[in-house]
Amino acid sequence: MADAHTPPAAPAEASTPAAPRQQTIALVDDDRNILTTVSIGLQAEGFATRVYTDGEAALKALLENPPDLAIFDIKMPRMDGLHLLKALREKSSLPVIFLTSRDEEPDEALGLAMGADDYITKPFSQRLLVARIRAILRRSDLARTAPEDTSHADxxxxxxxxxxxxxxxxxxxxxxxxxxxxxxxxxxxxxxxxxxxxxxxxxxxxxxxxxxxxxxxxxxxxxxxxxxxxxxxxxxxxxxxxxxxxxxxxxxxxxx
Incomplete structure (x- = not known):
């Protein structure tokens, strides 16, 4: 009886590094034009985006399914950005950037004092916004993105x-x-x-x-x-x- 023939093993495929996790930015503004423009710009930079036109609805969503960072307008109906930040800070340390108008400087200072991580004055450049977002995300080192093995020397x-x-x-x-x-x-x-x-x-x-x-x-x-x-x-x-x-x-x- 002929010996059984074992086919040669297929060459091992080179392992492909896992793609980095896509980071999510939440945008809260009652101006739909700004939401659309900023969202498209951030998506072009590789971010996923969620948009909210109402502070109350945004608060619920931010707590239930936190993004990596949130951007708030200050002047909004029902719940403005300052009240939204105050309510958020009672339960979350989520990084927050404020978008403010030039006539809202006292609100800028108050927002930072209440726990915002940065502010950007309208009108703003998309390049500046992306740079600020990346800087805060680099600094944050949030627990959910840290490696499980803390023995690495770096x-x-x-x-x-x-x-x-x-x-x-x-x-x-x-x-x-x-x-x-x-x-x-x-x-x-x-x-x-x-x-x-x-x-x-x-x-x-x-x-x-x-x-x-x-x-x-x-x-x-x-x-x-x-x-x-x-x-x-x-x-x-x-x-x-x-x-x-x-x-x-x-x-x-x-x-x-």
């Missing part, structure tokens, strides 16, 4: 200072083992202080750590972020006092 190491632990690779913060939810901007401000405990960081140094160089914020914005940081930590520890104010100089983290 991943930033967690920062441990006393009862504080920050994990930049997963954008996670704990105090005494209890999670504290921070926005991208709040995280970067805290990280800048915690990396050198006891060293006073001026407001300008904290601005440089938290914002791209073409974003201007004033001292009051940094002060507002510090107040929000203290409030969030005191929600898990009423005795929290690890962020010191040195009047006229800046702020320091002192639990290191």
């Amino acid at each position: 991943l930033p190491e967690p920062v441990v200072r006393g009862r504080l632990q920050l994990d930049p690779a997963r954008h996670q913060v704990t105090w005494d083992g209890k999670p504290v939810s921070l926005t991208v901007t709040e995280f970067l401000i805290l990280e800048a202080m915690a990396l050198r405990p006891g060293v006073v960081k001026s407001r300008n140094q904290l601005m440089d750590a938290a914002y791209s160089e073409d974003v201007y914020v004033d001292d009051r914005t940094i002060d507002s972020h510090i107040k929000r940081l203290r409030r969030k930590f005191r929600a898990v520890d009423p005795e929290f006092g690890a962020i010191d104010t040195l009047y006229g100089a800046g702020y320091a983290f002192t639990d290191g």
Whole structure:
């Protein structure tokens, strides 16, 4: 009987790297022309987009199915962008960019103080908007996009200072083992202080750590972020006092 013939094994196919996950941007504006223009432009840059013309409907959707970043107009009926941000920040640290008109500068400052990550003034260039989006997404390192294996040498190491632990690779913060939810901007401000405990960081140094160089914020914005940081930590520890104010100089983290 003839020997059974085993066909030669087929050559192994070269593995193809997995395509990067498409990032999603949510747009909230009552101006349908702006929604259409910006959405088409972002899709051409490789982003997926979702659009909402109503703040109340957007809030529900943003909480139930979070995108990677959201862009809010300020002046909208029913729920304007500021109220939308305030409601969102009660439950989410989703990165947010405001689109504002030139006559809304007080709203710009208020929006940043409330936890927005950036603002862009109308009329704006699509190129500038995309650059700002990419900068915030690079900074955010959201937990859902971080690699599961944290043993890689190129991943930033967690920062441990006393009862504080920050994990930049997963954008996670704990105090005494209890999670504290921070926005991208709040995280970067805290990280800048915690990396050198006891060293006073001026407001300008904290601005440089938290914002791209073409974003201007004033001292009051940094002060507002510090107040929000203290409030969030005191929600898990009423005795929290690890962020010191040195009047006229800046702020320091002192639990290191």
